Amino acid sequence: MSDLSPEKAKAYWARTSGLMWTMLGIWFFFGFAVHFFAPQLNTIKIIGFPLGFYMAAQGSLIAFVVSLFWFASKQNAIDEEFGVAEDE
Amino acid sequence: MANNAKGGDGGFIANLGKIYGIYTGGFAGFVIVLAILEQMGVSNQVIGYLFVFLTIGVYALIGYLSRTAEMGEYYVAGRKVPAFYNGMATGSDWMSAASFIGMAGTLYLLGYDGLAFVLGWTGGYLLVSILLAPYLRKFGQYTVPDFLGARYGGNLARFCGVIVLISASFTYVTSQIFGVGIIASRFLGISFEIAVFVGLAGILVCSMLGGMRAVTWTQVAQYIILIIAYLIPVVIMSAKVTGVPIPQLMYGQALEKIAVLEQSMGVVKGHTAVFSNAKGEINLLDAVNFFALILCLMVGTAALPHILMRYFTTPSVREARQSVAWSLFFIFLLYFTAPAYAAFGKLEVYQNVIGTPIANLPAWVQSWGEIGLVGTCDAADAATRYVMCKGVVGNGDGILQLNEFRIASDAIVLATPEIAGLPYVVAGLVAAGGLAAALSTADGLLLAIANALSHDVYYRMIDPHAPTKRRLIISRALLIVVAIAAAWVASTKPSTILAMVAWAFSIAASGLFPALVMGIWWKRTSNTGAIAGMVAGYGVCVYYLVMTQFYGMPLWFGIKNISCGLFGIPAAFIVTYVVSLMTTAPTKEMQDFIDSIRVPKGGVKLASADDAISH
CATH class of the missing domain: 1.20.1730 (Sodium/glucose cotransporter)
Incomplete structure (x- = not known):
């Protein structure tokens, strides 16, 4: 780690890992957890869509896309805070 | 560079x-x-x-x-x-x-x-x-x-x-x-x-x-x-x-x-x-x-x-x-x-195809039937005219019932322009x-x-x-x-x-994913551990695929073989973990290399000069 002190490097990696686990949580929630309840959700209807079907066909996908853009900006903010972002 | x-x-x-x-x-x-x-x-x-x-x-x-x-x-x-x-x-x-x-x-x-x-x-x-x-x-x-x-x-x-x-x-x-x-x-x-x-x-x-x-x-x-x-x-x-x-x-x-x-x-x-x-x-x-x-x-x-x-x-x-x-x-x-x-494809089929007299079927059913992607299997000899009708017995009443209609998965997207009259x-x-x-x-x-x-x-x-x-x-x-x-x-x-x-997905998931992820996220992963993990993950997955597909081995817990990664991925992670702990830890140079790729800024410190890239 070029110009990071060992303590700062440790703190940087702790923050990065924390964000990683948050993202894995989002991934698990929208990839799996929501769909465990698909039979129950299907009793709710929104503009014709049974909600359980909607979540697997669209809802989770939208969450995936949004969370990836959020992750990119969040990790970038961490990089800048620790001064390890690439200069361009 | x-x-x-x-x-x-x-x-x-x-x-x-x-x-x-x-x-x-x-x-x-x-x-x-x-x-x-x-x-x-x-x-x-x-x-x-x-x-x-x-x-x-x-x-x-x-x-x-x-x-x-x-x-x-x-x-x-x-x-x-x-x-x-x-x-x-x-x-x-x-x-x-x-x-x-x-x-x-x-x-x-x-x-x-x-x-x-x-x-x-x-x-x-x-x-x-x-x-x-x-x-x-x-x-x-x-x-x-x-x-x-x-x-x-x-x-x-x-x-x-x-x-x-x-x-x-x-x-x-x-x-x-x-x-x-x-x-x-x-x-x-x-x-x-x-x-x-x-x-x-x-x-x-x-x-x-x-x-x-x-x-x-x-x-x-x-x-x-x-x-x-x-x-x-x-x-x-x-x-x-x-x-x-x-x-x-x-x-x-x-x-x-x-x-x-x-x-x-x-x-x-x-x-x-x-x-x-x-x-x-x-x-x-x-x-x-x-x-x-x-x-x-x-x-x-x-x-x-x-x-x-x-x-x-x-x-x-x-x-x-x-x-x-x-x-x-x-x-x-x-x-x-x-x-x-x-x-939309299903709605069209249910509304305008099923329950329709064979003579009045929409034109797209006919034209995709000719190239074998759709089958209308009402008539007794339908199987000789439509590939899709193999094994289907129609009642021959001149009307297409739901169980007499077959459509190949490729036909939905390909036929939609015609269904929509474009x-x-x-x-x-x-x-x-x-x-x-x-x-x-x-x-x-x-x-x-x-x-x-x-x-x-x-x-x-x-x-x-x-x-x-x-x-x-x-x-x-x-x-x-x-x-x-x-x-x-x-x-x-x-x-x-x-x-x-x-199968490609399960094979890649079992053979490569654990070695790649642990190489970045767990510094203790040793060379022997990773190689053993790759062999184990790939081996388990391919064994399950080949044995169930070609040698009639019964499914484990009823898991379809397309999902063999369900066994291969954990096998690779566990073997990598256990063997890594049993073998010597990576060198200081290797740890520095991992540190250097974890941070966006700065150079990459390769553990061995032989790995340097040349142009």
């Missing part, structure tokens, strides 16, 4: 928006011209030819203009592909003939259960972005096996990586070339075997002269065509059926009508019913298989080398992360539309889109295989002192050899190979 841009290149990157804007406009103009020609009476065959040859011609032109003799350009497109465009290129790299043509039909046939593919083929990008892509980009060499070699002490780990890569990619590329052959033969009216080699030529002109650089810029062009071609028919269909041209929102109405019709026809397993068996009850084993498949497809996505290598091409680590987000956005556009195709030019557009999807995926896969052979096996393992010129010649020669081999296999129409395509 390869960043010493050549003269006109900076201008090209700066003007990408303009160039692809003009290209998109030009393509729209071309479609309009063809539409006018059709109205003037030009035959369908000619329109099909114009679509196929003009689009392939444009890809070939881009491939030719992108020719290069520099290693950095050939292997990683000079690392200057902006996040947005790399996202588009990854989108078409990712979406294959199966996604474009087959997915909507799978959803039509399977209903809710088919959504495992939609979820599995999108959610994996979260794993790519948070666990792998930024770190592999920082590592900054040419191939995925490069990383395994540098992290796990050399050629044995590299070689294991190459084996997994080729196992996962070769069957996959064969099926893409098969897809190209099907589309080209249908729209050009030539034999399948010849069409395969026409497709092969189309693939090679894109990749041979310019490697990754050429493939990148043709993939962007192919993405634009495939997404336009995918959206137009279903948008018009939605406008026709519901009055609003936003199919993704409006197919809820179609689902409601389908549910009503299902009830009146006595369908037990409804389109939106979750994990239900033939009796309409919730079935636990179906649920387990649904989630197992999602997991394997997601983890497999994050381990397929032809996808990971696309993130080697961005200018920075930051852009690699943004680029994954853009990739998923562009993929999402197609995947959240596919269920709409399925719903001119033939739209059908040609869909064919061009399917062709773009198959060609772009084939390009990426071929390059991944050929690069693994030329860079990892030849240069790294056989002749590390080979001069640049010879390496490039070898790369291109191998590309041709692999392409011809894949085309030859495809031309024999191997049904087993095609059934094996979906």
Whole structure:
């Protein structure tokens, strides 16, 4: 780690890992957890869509896309805070 | 590094928006011209030819203009592909003939259960972005096996990586070339075997002269065509059926009508019913298989080398992360539309096909029946006239009942223009889109295989002192050899190979994912541990696949063999973990190397000078 002190490097990696686990949580929630309840959700209807079907066909996908853009900006903010972002 | 841009290149990157804007406009103009020609009476065959040859011609032109003799350009497109465009290129790299043509039909046939593919083929990008892509980009060499070699002490780990890569990619590329052959033969009216080699030529002109650089810029062009071609028919269909041209929102109405019709026809397993068996009850084993498949497809996505290598091409680590987000956005556009195709197709069938006297069936049923993608099996001799009717016994009352109707999954997307009553030019557009999807995926896969052979096996393992010129010649020669081999296999129409395509995800997930992730996230992972883990994961997965598929071994816990990663992934993680703890910890130099790739800024401290890249 070029110009990071060992303590700062440790703190940087702790923050990065924390964000990683948050993202894995989002991934698990929208990839799996929501769909465990698909039979129950299907009793709710929104503009014709049974909600359980909607979540697997669209809802989770939208969450995936949004969370990836959020992750990119969040990790970038961490990089800048620790001064390890690439200069361009 | 390869960043010493050549003269006109900076201008090209700066003007990408303009160039692809003009290209998109030009393509729209071309479609309009063809539409006018059709109205003037030009035959369908000619329109099909114009679509196929003009689009392939444009890809070939881009491939030719992108020719290069520099290693950095050939292997990683000079690392200057902006996040947005790399996202588009990854989108078409990712979406294959199966996604474009087959997915909507799978959803039509399977209903809710088919959504495992939609979820599995999108959610994996979260794993790519948070666990792998930024770190592999920082590592900054040419191939995925490069990383395994540098992290796990050399050629044995590299070689294991190459084996997994080729196992996962070769069957996959064969099926893409098969897809190209099907589309080209249908729209050009030539034999399948010849069409395969026409497709092969189309693939090679894109990749041979310019490697990754050429493939990148043709993939962007192919993405634009495939997404336009995918959206137009279903948008018009939605406008026709519901009055609003936003199919993704409006197919809820179609689902409601389908549910009503299902009830009146006595369908037990409804389109939106979750994990239900033939009796309409919730079935636990179906649920387990649904989630197992999602997991394997997601983890497999994050381990397929032809996808990971696309993130080697961005200018920075930051852009690699943004680029994954853009990739998923562009993929999402197609995947959240596919269920709409399925719903509108099903509504049409339930409303206008089922319960209709055979003599009054819509014209599209007849025309797709003739080429064997639809079967109306009412008459006693139907099986002799329709391939699809094999094994179906109709009641011969002159009316088509639900159980007398068969449709192949490929027919949904291909027939939608006709169902919506659109001119033939739209059908040609869909064919061009399917062709773009198959060609772009084939390009990426071929390059991944050929690069693994030329860079990892030849240069790294056989002749590390080979001069640049010879390496490039070898790369291109191998590309041709692999392409011809894949085309030859495809031309024999191997049904087993095609059934094996979906295996690629579980194989990559079991063989590569644990070694890649643990190499970055767990410093204690030792060389022996990682190699043992790769062998174990790959071994378990392939053993389960082969034994259940060909030797009649009973399924473990009822898990379908497409999801063999459910056993292979944990096996690889556990073996890697246990063996790592039993063997000596990585050296201080290796730990410094890991630290250096975890941080975007600064140089990469390779543990062994032999791993340094040379140009």
